[in-house]
Amino acid sequence: MRTHTAGLARDLEVIEALASAEAFTLGGIGVARVAELTKRDKGQISRVLKTLEATGLVDRDKATRKYSLGHRFYSMSMRTREAHLALQAESRLAELVAQVQETAHLNVLRGGRVLTIKTVVAADAVRRSGWDGVLSNAGITASGRAILAGLTDSEIELWWAEHALDDPLPLLSIDMPEPAEPINPKTRRARRPARSLKQFEKMLQEVRDKGYAISDEFQEGIVDAAAPVRDSSNIVVAAISVGASIERLGDQTDQLGQLVSAAALRLSTDLGAPIIGPA
């Protein structure tokens, strides 16, 4: 089958290039650089960027002539489900942060990855920059597990088949804050959800039993706790998570889990979820 949209696919790479870490940190990149990144003719890129600019999807700095993702992107993004959720979650996350004195996140599952859509930082947090907009591998994060635990066994099998081996990050793509050291094969293996589907399902069963998920594989020295958020149809649409350093947390993992779980339940009822116990 011919896709019939080869040109569009190519042009979307231009947008990806502008969303790259490079463009982001430099505050924009020029026509020549985009052409280089996308391996296309600079003349064509010049024209493509011009039409993208006309829609506001990319902005151009008048002085430096460099392009970056545009205001329209921000504007339109407010019309996504993600933005809606983020808005509704804000106050509940703030409550949780006040309770635990740690930064809290709202995450959703998208394909094989977890997307952080809202971060509320604790007052004394070291890193003020949030993870908003960052994609992480789902299987090894507490949030990913919390959400996946809400699926049926057959759905989980399907997910496992499709995504268990997803690479840490897609194509040109948006990278995580600290782009990480050269791929250490050991670390890399650890970044798989579990050895086998069986093992993974067992892990998810534990999550169901407790009502929250735990992960210490995602970031060295950090324990994450996450609990599922349900909507009015009682299906899991997101997860609230909190990460705490191991030493600070001590043996209070369960307490943290309970608090996160309670916050997730409050948000769920905000969203109109039926007020029955977990499940």
Next chain:
Amino acid sequence: MRTHTAGLARDLEVIEALASAEAFTLGGIGVARVAELTKRDKGQISRVLKTLEATGLVDRDKATRKYSLGHRFYSMSMRTREAHLALQAESRLAELVAQVQETAHLNVLRGGRVLTIKTVVAADAVRRSGWDGVLSNAGITASGRAILAGLTDSEIELWWAEHALDDPLPLLSIDMPEPAEPINPKTRRARRPARSLKQFEKMLQEVRDKGYAISDEFQEGIVDAAAPVRDSSNIVVAAISVGASIERLGDQTDQLGQLVSAAALRLSTDLGAPIIGPA
């Protein structure tokens, strides 16, 4: 001159269609409807949407098969200047809201319009839904004036020439919450910044003198106050605004202006603006 990007331009209209109020309120629209909105062949639209989905720029609801703006949109939007500003402004806006007990906004000027990038709602606000992502005509909003007042006379002239007569809203586009009654010519005339450039510049001079801008033309019965936010190069990048109903405000307009102005100054110094008086 041939644009050489006709196809892309057409395909972008598909995205616009998905950002329309219709798609938004219905929680997604199908292939046929998008084809109708964009006046294109449904076969082609089917293919276009498929490639857009592959990048995550649009999401498809598995059950209903309807498309909507995708998670990648949200993710990428966090890489815009607007998102950065919004993040930094959050706490300052919250302070201001605590002081004045009214909903506060952060706005930027984009072309002839003001884009609201962050809303912090007051506890007792009637409408909980924010204006985030909404575009409004710049000349008649307090924020627009506050920002424009930061430009030089020649820049203002240029702006006036280009945008003074901009239509309320662009093409297919993102509409405002209440799409407004059928265009009343009287209202419509009122929606121009001022009769003449001279008059407009005089208005802006007043803004400079006071340090904040006032507008009562934007929404019936509401007085908006706005003050400019400057970055480390001391150029105006945004405005903080607060709207209060006329009766609630009484004769305290100036006090409100002062508070808004103070909040804007705090945010400016957060952004690294030199700590000199207003301009």
Next chain:
DNA sequence: CAATTAGTTGACATATGGACAACCACATTA
């Protein structure tokens, strides 16, 4: 379950984008 509507896929003619090159603007250096 027939009838209607929504979505997908195939094939051909033609509009469109890629390649290349000339050109402009601006900065850097000799």
Next chain:
DNA sequence: TAATGTGGTTGTCCATATGTCAACTAATTG
């Protein structure tokens, strides 16, 4: 200030990617 280099824009020609149309399948409705 001429010379060189870098980044960006625009024109033209031709291969090819896309629009058109139609047949088809899949879902939805009465």
